[in-house]
Amino acid sequence: MPHKPFPDPAAVHPGEAEMLSAVLANLTDDLPKLVYADWLEERGDPRGVFLREFTTAARSGGKLPRPGKMSKAWLDLIGHRAVAAVRERELSLTADEMLRDALPAVAFTSKKAKDAAIPVGASKFGGEPDVPAKFRWPKYEYGGSLAFLAQFNLAELSVSPACRELPAEGLLSVFYARSGEVFDSSDKGGWKVYHFPDAGGLTRRGSPDDVPAEDRTTACRLAFSERLWLPEGNYFDLDALHTIYQQSVRRTDFSHQLLGGAEWLQGPAGWADRKKGGKLKYRHLLTLDGDKNAGWTWGDAGLLYFGISADDLKAGRFDRTVFEMQCC
Numbered sequence: 001m002p003h004k005p006f007p008d009p010a011a012v013h014p015g016e017a018e019m020l021s022a023v024l025a026n027l028t029d030d031l032p033k034l035v036y037a038d039w040l041e042e043r044g045d046p047r048g049v050f051l052r053e054f055t056t057a058a059r060s061g062g063k064l065p066r067p068g069k070m071s072k073a074w075l076d077l078i079g080h081r082a083v084a085a086v087r088e089r090e091l092s093l094t095a096d097e098m099l100r101d102a103l104p105a106v107a108f109t110s111k112k113a114k115d116a117a118i119p120v121g122a123s124k125f126g127g128e129p130d131v132p133a134k135f136r137w138p139k140y141e142y143g144g145s146l147a148f149l150a151q152f153n154l155a156e157l158s159v160s161p162a163c164r165e166l167p168a169e170g171l172l173s174v175f176y177a178r179s180g181e182v183f184d185s186s187d188k189g190g191w192k193v194y195h196f197p198d199a200g201g202l203t204r205r206g207s208p209d210d211v212p213a214e215d216r217t218t219a220c221r222l223a224f225s226e227r228l229w230l231p232e233g234n235y236f237d238l239d240a241l242h243t244i245y246q247q248s249v250r251r252t253d254f255s256h257q258l259l260g261g262a263e264w265l266q267g268p269a270g271w272a273d274r275k276k277g278g279k280l281k282y283r284h285l286l287t288l289d290g291d292k293n294a295g296w297t298w299g300d301a302g303l304l305y306f307g308i309s310a311d312d313l314k315a316g317r318f319d320r321t322v323f324e325m326q327c328c
Contacts, residue, residue: 003221005123005156010074010226013043020077021161027079027099027228030055051078058083058095073226077104077162082230085249093235093245104162105229105260110220110293118219121171121199123153125294127219129173130202137208138192143180144210146192149217149288149296150174152258153199162226165259167316170197174286176304178215178296185271185322193285193306193318217294229260254303257287262305269324271307282307282322302327 011017019039022032033055040048053065064084067075075081079102083095108123115127129148138146151173157163166172175192176182182190196202207216230250236242246252254263262272262284271282286306290297298304305324312320 003122005153005222006073006160006224006226008071008073008225009159010071010077011159011161012071013040013045017159017161017164020074021164024077024104024161027102028096030059033078047074054078054080054083076228077226079228082228082249086245089244089248091236091241091245091249097235098230098233098249101231101233103229103260105227106157106160106162106224106258107227108222108224108256108258110222110256110291112293113219113221115204115219118221120204121153121202123151123156123222123224125150125220125222125291126217126296128204128206129175130171130196130199131173131205132196132198132202135205137205138175138189140177140180140182140187140189143177143190144212145208146175146190147178147211147215147217148173148207149176149294150222152222154195155199157224157258160224160226162259165313167195167197169199170195171199171202172318174288174306179212182323183325184269185324187323191306191321191323193321195316195318217296220291220293227260229257231261255287255289256291258285260284262287262307263303264305265303265326265328269305269307269322269326271322271324279310282309283313285313285318285321298325299327 011020019036023036033051037048037052040051047070050065057064064087067080079099082098086093086098110125118124120130129151140146151171154167154170154172157166158168173194173196177190180190236245252263273281275281285308288304290301303326307322
């Protein structure tokens with residue numbers, strides 16, 4: 001059976017990702033949702049009627065429609081799951097307040113696989129990387145060659161409206177000095193993120209001899225799921241209500257994630273501060289959690305965070321990413 005990067009895709013019709021992207025651009029604007037609902041109805045898709053009823057109920061405070069067996073990813077991206085959770089727990093929070101700063105994201109999980117069974121250019125953790133013929137393996141001045149961690153096939157990801165800020169083609173590859181005690185962006189050269197535009201012109205390359213055996217990781221296939229990342233917010237005066245929101249509405253968890261926002265273990269990294277006018281200096285690009293299948297941990301139950309400025313993300317300048325490792 002062919003491997004499906006998105007087992008439960010939110011968009012299933014040709015052209016649907018563009019319609020859903022327009023909704024995600026401003027989840028507090030009802031017009032794109034209603035246009036999308038019309039578009040779905042024209043194709044005989046029952047989600048059109050559902051989306052129209054949900055949009056009306058979310059705005060008016062009326063009873064939300066029951067989703068039945070609709071895609072969980074789709075329900076999450078349109079905001080239904082979050083609005084329904086707030087209603088169920090009787091939290092005094094409007095849909096607009098909650099969804100105003102929400103961002104689409106992609107979470108992913110790993111499954112061990114033989115490296116030879118994973119096609120060249122496919123998304124994966126560990127094993128050996130797929131790189132251009134003239135690729136120069138990155139080195140960290142205090143610890144030799146970096147270890148290969150992960151690669152993401154951007155054409156596979158581009159089918160999702162949650163990934164529309166990423167380039168539509170190529171491979172995004174991540175390297176890290178696992179044994180180098182690299183903790184943040186002051187450790188220059190301790191991590192590298194590459195965008196190889198031509199995924200069809202890559203070959204699998206063995207790691208240099210100076211990558212320690214303990215730094216090499218097990219090859220794993222990746223499966224992706226679309227989600228709506230919700231900001232923490234300061235919506236409630238009572239800590240108990242804030243806890244309910246965190247656990248039941250935001251579904252705060254620490255896991256592998258592309259885009260959306262970061263779930264900080266120790267508070268935002270310095271590069272995550274806001275500029276004048278309230279805009280973030282850097283966007284969250286990628287979080288890598290510990291992973292038993294890949295065989296890696298980061299300190300004491302830590303996370304690796306990679307950020308990028310909005311301009312560099314738009315320009316595809318992944319060589320300018322910033323980094324932070326945090327532990328419990």
